[in-house]
Amino acid sequence: MFDVAKIREDFPILKRFVNGKPLVYFDNAATSQTPQVVIDTIVDYYSNYNANIHRGVHALSQEATDKYEASRIKIQQHFNAKHSYEIIFTSGTTHAINLVAAGFSEILNPNDEIIVSALEHHSNIVPWQMLCEKTGAFLKVIPMTEAGTLDMTIYHRLLNKNTKLVFCNHVSNALGTVNPIKEIIDAAHKIGAAVLIDGAQATPHIKPDVQALDVDFYVASAHKLCGPTGVGMLYGKQAWLEKIPPYQGGGEMIETVTFQKTTYAGLPHKFEAGTPNICGGIAFGAALDYMNAVGFEQIAAYENELLKYATEELLKIEGLRIYGTAPEKTAVISFNVGAIHPYDIGTILDKLGIAVRTGQHCTQPIMDFYNIPGTVRASFSFYNTKEEIDVMITALKKAVMMLS
Structure with missing residues (x-):
């Protein structure tokens, strides 16, 4: 009821x-509003076990680490990712998109093509324009109709052997349109292109299954899902996350460091440089628990x-x-x-x-x-x-x- x-x-x-x-x-x-249970989770963290994670042997650090990683597993299960290490904590959707764009700057070649939709938030336009300027790739756009839908006939015409990446939001933040992302993903995969779906506006209303969608990357923000601001997630297929280079260098994302050579940590830490938003990550999990309880x-x-x-x-x-x-x-x-x-x-x-x-x-x-x-x-x-x-x-x- x-x-x-x-x-x-x-x-x-x-x-x-x-x-x-x-x-x-x-x-x-x-931004969605925040239920008391999530607020209590934030207060509990700072009141009872505020400590840095992954690095300490003391009790507070271990407790914070356990709860942070438990939240990663909650996110994995919510989105049905195959592995918990395919979930990367970010500061939000924009950070996640830029992480992927930076990684592909080392992969794309001049004359490669990437496709975005006409319904995108600026956060899913500007990073790809910057990527094209850096690599010499070309940006193409799926046009929109008067009803605020995508012209899928033209999308299929845009796809070709030079298409390497396709980016589309799951739901338009301006119009509320739910895009046919499964069709977009399947068509892109037929010609060997990877797909990133911006799920910021979809995830408060829809529970995506990233394995069923077969999407390469899916991004979202906690603050749209009754969680705190300043934290989000990137889902990426293991093969892609291992292929693209780290976005930032620093602590936590390394395996060994010498002045001659640095080697990087495995997933997910390869993309999580520095002290993260520990409290935000834990509260993200609490917010998902709350929304799943509602149904x-x-x-x-x-x-x-x-x-x-x-x-x-x-x-x-x-x-x-x-x-x-x-x-x-x-x-x-x-x-x-x-x-x-x-x-x-x-x-x-x-x-x-x-x-x-x-x-x-x-x-x-x-x-x-x-x-x-x-x-x-x-x-x-x-x-x-x-x-x-x-x-x-x-x-x-x-x-x-x-x-x-």
């Missing part, structure tokens, strides 16, 4: 007021109800246009009302206690495609309610009346 009222009790921030109004938090695509099937079904309800109610507002009308979406709605600037709407909604995101959402190519300065984005989570959507609708009508 999905009890949203009980779930909301787990999130202390949902009890606060903003500008004298009860908080309505609809900016979950940027991802239940989360998806409930959020789909919220998406359907909000879409129907928003479209009743005269002049409102929703951007991104793919048949398969997560609980994200990007919209504008007439010629009103999205920032102005967002500002008034904030005064009424409603947190939405306005702007380009780090997806300028999408906004350029629609020839708009940005959108208002309302993104829902499993702790939101239809009553909160009603509050937003009422506030939005008031904002439109004030700004028209």
